[in-house]
Amino acid sequence: MYEGIVQELIDELGRLPGIGPKSAQRIAFHIVQTQSFDVTRLADILREVRDKVRFCSICGNVSEQETCSICRDPRRSPATICVVEEAKDVVAIERTREFRGLYHVLGGAISPIDGIGPDDLRIRELVQRLADGTVTEVIIATDPNLEGEATATYLTRLLVQPGLRVTRLASGLPVGGDLEYADEVTLGRAFEGRRLVES
Amino acid sequence: MPLYRDEAVVLRTHKLGEADRIVTLLSREHGKIRAVAKGVRRTSSRFGARLEPFMVVDAQFYEGRSLDIVQQAETLGAYGGDIVGDYASYTAANAMVETADRLTDDGNSLQQYLLLVGALRSLARREHPAGLTLDSYLLRSLAIAGWAPSFGDCAVTGAPGPHSAFVVQLGGVVADAVAPPGSPRLDAATLALLGALLSGDWPVAEAADERTRSQATGVIAAYAQFHLERGLRSLEHVERAGGPR
Numbered sequence: 001m002y003e004g005i006v007q008e009l010i011d012e013l014g015r016l017p018g019i020g021p022k023s024a025q026r027i028a029f030h031i032v033q034t035q036s037f038d039v040t041r042l043a044d045i046l047r048e049v050r051d052k053v054r055f056c057s058i059c060g061n062v063s064e065q066e067t068c069s070i071c072r073d074p075r076r077s078p079a080t081i082c083v084v085e086e087a088k089d090v091v092a093i094e095r096t097r098e099f100r101g102l103y104h105v106l107g108g109a110i111s112p113i114d115g116i117g118p119d120d121l122r123i124r125e126l127v128q129r130l131a132d133g134t135v136t137e138v139i140i141a142t143d144p145n146l147e148g149e150a151t152a153t154y155l156t157r158l159l160v161q162p163g164l165r166v167t168r169l170a171s172g173l174p175v176g177g178d179l180e181y182a183d184e185v186t187l188g189r190a191f192e193g194r195r196l197v198e199s
Numbered sequence: 200m201p202l203y204r205d206e207a208v209v210l211r212t213h214k215l216g217e218a219d220r221i222v223t224l225l226s227r228e229h230g231k232i233r234a235v236a237k238g239v240r241r242t243s244s245r246f247g248a249r250l251e252p253f254m255v256v257d258a259q260f261y262e263g264r265s266l267d268i269v270q271q272a273e274t275l276g277a278y279g280g281d282i283v284g285d286y287a288s289y290t291a292a293n294a295m296v297e298t299a300d301r302l303t304d305d306g307n308s309l310q311q312y313l314l315l316v317g318a319l320r321s322l323a324r325r326e327h328p329a330g331l332t333l334d335s336y337l338l339r340s341l342a343i344a345g346w347a348p349s350f351g352d353c354a355v356t357g358a359p360g361p362h363s364a365f366v367v368q369l370g371g372v373v374a375d376a377v378a379p380p381g382s383p384r385l386d387a388a389t390l391a392l393l394g395a396l397l398s399g400d401w402p403v404a405e406a407a408d409e410r411t412r413s414q415a416t417g418v419i420a421a422y423a424q425f426h427l428e429r430g431l432r433s434l435e436h437v438e439r440a441g442g443p444r
Contacts, residue, residue: 035404112294112432113296113432145251145252149280150283153286157286175426181245183248185249185251188277188280
């Protein structure tokens with residue numbers, strides 16, 4: 001235990017996700033000992049983030065305005081919606097520069113054991129976005145784990161309607177890996193999703 | 200080196216740090232195991248897919264101070280993919296693993312292990328309706344844990360049945376002489392279905408109509424939640440015929 005405010009700082013840092021007691025102590029001592037570290041800027045940004053950042057009223061992505069920059073961008077195709085679990089998945093897909101449609105952030109995945117059912121996610125909002133018929137394809141990009149697959153199964157069943165294509169991101173072998181090290185589940189998926197090579 | 204190897208079914212996982220998971224497994228010989236699986240959330244992980252819930256694996260563990268560490272895992276039964284393809288099966292499987300998690304500890308749980316693996320395999324193969332499989336699993340897992348309900352003879356006096364008063368707190372049906380006033384009454388069809396689910400008489404169970412199944416499900420849920428003391432979170436999300444309960 002350290003004295004007073006130093007211990008308070010360690011305790012507060014330790015409440016952040018992924019920061020254990022040792023990491024909290026290391027960060028706290030970096031702040032205390034490093035004179036060049038701009039504490040005021042960090043404090044200002046933390047306050048600003050809390051005040052300014054909200055969730056886009058259309059897609060649920062993080063935004064500083066009522067709607068996010070992707071929903072406001074007229075160059076994005078409103079005919080395609082990519083459904084993701086978390087806002088950080090939007091960033092991962094944007095890095096690919098392959099997708100030019102819009103997003104819908106669910107806010108998690110269906111996990112009954114954790115008490116999360118379909119009503120706890122932004123599924124109702126997704127259905128409302130599809131009501132006017134503008135959207136012709138929904139790409140389900142939930143995580144390729146059990147909860148993500150279950151969410152995809154639920155959405156696929158819910159969204160089936162004439163004039164709407166529901167697709168799921170392919171899953172299989174990672175680029176740069178060796179086939180012999182692939183587990184049988186991943187390799188099985190890769191076989192299932194094999195595609196015709198144009199001759 | 201403190202290494203051990205066992206067959207186990209994955210009950211649930213929790214995220215840990217950047218790319219690790221804490222995996223809770225029910226093993227054949229070591230009871231419930233909580234172990235860290237390092238790096239399994241990375242797409243390059245060699246055994247991440249094998250440590251998803253409902254997978255049955257042959258795994259090697261390194262004994263740690265608080266949590267063990269998964270060193271290797273080979274698939275024995277990949278039920279997750281088939282279960283997740285049917286939403287009702289997925290929600291039923293969640294209730295099963297939550298029940299197994301609550302009923303077992305680090306002691307020997309061979310019967311619970313075998314029952315759970317059999318139930319997950321049955322769900323994956325769509326052998327019976329998911330709701331009936333779950334109800335049968337709940338009754339049998341409680342019976343293994345020492346809380347076998349009585350659907351024939353009186354649970355208090357042992358007087359031969361049939362009896363219609365069902366009292367969760369007394370362990371099943373009871374004779375009219377000992378039934379508390381206002382005890383709920385079950386009809387003969389529901390009692391027959393409950394008995395069939397407990398003994399695994401599938402032709403009888405599958406012949407039951409929807410109303411009888413629904414009544415039996417309510418009885419089983421109340422019985423399970425009473426003995427588990429805390430409610431099962433996944434049970435309210437279970438999808439039965441006609442939508443989630």
